[in-house]
Amino acid sequence: MNTAEVVVNMPPANAMEAGQFIQLDNVFKAYNNELVVMDGMNLDMRADDRLVIIGPSGSGKSSLLRVLMGLEGIQGGDINFHGQPYIKSENNDSKVVSDELHSRVGMVFQHYTLFPHLTVMGNLILAPMKVHGKDKQSCIAKGRELLARLGLEDKVDYYPSQLSGGQKQRVAIARALMLEPELMLFDEVTSALDPEMVTEVQNVMMQLAEQKMAMIIVTHDMHFAREIATRVVFCAGGKIVEQGTPDEVFGNPKEARTREFLDKVLHLN
């Protein structure tokens, strides 16, 4: 089996062009009608992009990912995926309009979300079998292949409580990859981990990057951001303040707010 085929589901070639992958058009989102976290946000992501979102705490980075995963509604604007309506704000607060497009997006969270009553394999095959009706044998075969690639082949029958934090997050990544997403969302997936486990998870993400997986990553690790990103997006106050290649944003930020933020976080590191 070709390994690239197992992990990365390549979107059609034209998705490499602007406006053909993920497109946010004037998106507005507020919590409880007052706390604005997306204020007319525009964003155009191509299928060969790896966006890293940075910004101060509370600037709405998680909210952006949660909206894209259909976990939160928006109150204004539209989001298209492959040029088709993906998320609309018609009913003043709506989520995903296309289940089919929704199934092409996967997400890994900051907190551990493996289901404790299922083994590693049980976690991996639940959604492919129950949601997509795949047969058990092929799911298990695929699960083994994926776990082997992520260095977890000996953990197949373990329960989540028997895994380290880093192993849990790698299994969570494998679980999302089982559904062959075209876009992966990572929300601070290493920030709950002990330092020595951060690298093993980041390595897996780098491995996906090498296979040209489209990703949106929220992280406070600027070193990792610089390494993995094709484009860095700095958000503050519900808006994209600045974006560019890692060299542009980290090496020569144009906006004062970006400089200020980077000064602060780089000093902390």
Next chain:
Amino acid sequence: MDYQFDFHFLTGKADMLLEGLWVTLQLTLYANAMGVVLGFVLCLMAMSKFRMLRWPCQLFIEFFRCTPVLLQIVWFFYCIPILFQVYIDPITMGVLALGLNLTAFNAEAYRAGIQSVPKAHFDACVALGLKSWQQTLYVVLPQSLRTAMPVLLTNGISLMQQSALVAIVAVSDLMYMGKSIAVDAYRPLETYSLIALIYFLMALPISHLVNVFERRQDAAMQR
């Protein structure tokens, strides 16, 4: 004490006792099956965000928790036939009365279990594309069943004890049979002691199982 124990009168009564035991077991098993399944459903409804669904269910739970079981049983046996003009055989009636009572108590047991499912798990379910009924069936139910298990088992054993109350309305369970034998032979001490021993021996293993579950859960918490 110069009482002479004599168990000879019991010869020939074994059939009656076994019959009664079988009825008690049926009452216990069926009512538990009902309580374990419907308790979960009732709990979900009582936690619903729709008031019109939530309120009646909460009232149902409170009703069964706040009235005597004996009264519930008596009410069922005398009032259901009058209200609905139906004849239901006594064992089914007993299962219904005891089962609904257990449903209410088990609903409370499940609630803690459902609330213990981390919010992030629901996000993960949505991300994986699980529909809300699939989340309930594959993620919420197994997790809350595990958390609720010690209480469900404890409720299950107390239901077996309470099932003895149906003897009052002439359901021929273990208690009822024991009473008949005791009265016939004028041997209450031997008979009731024996009956108590039988209940005790049936409940003891389950009670131990509860301890095992609780110990296992404590261990899981420490991991």
